[in-house]
Amino acid sequence: MTTPAAFALSELNKGELIWFDPGVGHALPGEVLEYHKPAQVLTVQAVIAGKPQIFSLTSANGLKRRQDLGQNGIDDMIQLTDLNEASLLWNLKIRYEKELIYTYTGSILVAVNPYKMYDMYGLDMVKKYEGQILGTLPPHLFAIGSAAYSGLSKCNQAVVISGESGSGKTESTKLVMQYLAAVNKSPSNLITEQILEASPLLESFGNAKTVRNDNSSRFGKYLEVYFKEYVFRCISIFFFFFSFIH
Ligand SMILES: Nc1ncnc2c1ncn2[C@@H]1O[C@H](COP(=O)(O)OP(=O)(O)OP(=O)(O)O)[C@@H](O)[C@H]1O
Incomplete structure (x- = not known):
């Protein structure tokens, strides 16, 4: 109507x-x-x-x-005055076409899967986002990693990554872990490498090709990363299987 x-x-x-x-x-x-x-x-x-x-x-x-969203859209959708489903999607589309795959909605990061790797996850980016307050730099997964890492000085932190199959949850998890590994102050790389290399190993047991995703996780994943004085100590991984039969 x-x-x-x-x-x-x-x-x-x-x-x-x-x-x-x-x-x-x-x-x-x-x-x-x-x-x-x-x-x-x-x-x-x-x-x-x-x-x-x-x-x-x-x-x-x-x-x-309709609000004029400019050439690159709006990088924090909290600033949209014209707030409705169409304007949210339109903003994400404008940004996606400019290769801006990340957009904030306050402290939530919306990621649109580009299905191609952009050169935006290197050490230069880690350094750029390290220690920065969320929202001071353009939206990026590393900003979420940085906020979580900085927040550790106050209390335990949680990063919730959700989306439909193929939306990029597994890749995003790996990128956040990659960020945490890069800023981790451990003098030894062994634990860092073990933590990062746990993902492909576990994927080989629990992933399968589906119509939506060539590397689809057939389980939910809950990762707990333990730090002591900003140094990786260990990781616990819990899987939960539910209606993943497609
Ligand atoms: N940030 C990204 N940059 C480039 N490509 C990406 C990115 N995120 C995801 N992809 C691509 O999309 C594919 C699907 O992503 P991913 O496996 O992370 O989805 P998922 O949400 O975990 O799916 P499922 O719920 O089925 O496990 C990846 O194999 C990769 O090719």
């Missing part, structure tokens, strides 16, 4: 940004081209699959004004 608009079509000017549904069942991001007064028709342009398309609207029902 479309919601009645808070404004009339005639109130919209050329260049204004709107959300509209031309009957496709979801909102599209459009830009007003013109309002034709005698015919009472609003002409709107929307870019669909990279191609500009023109729509003629005769009713303002379901129309909403």
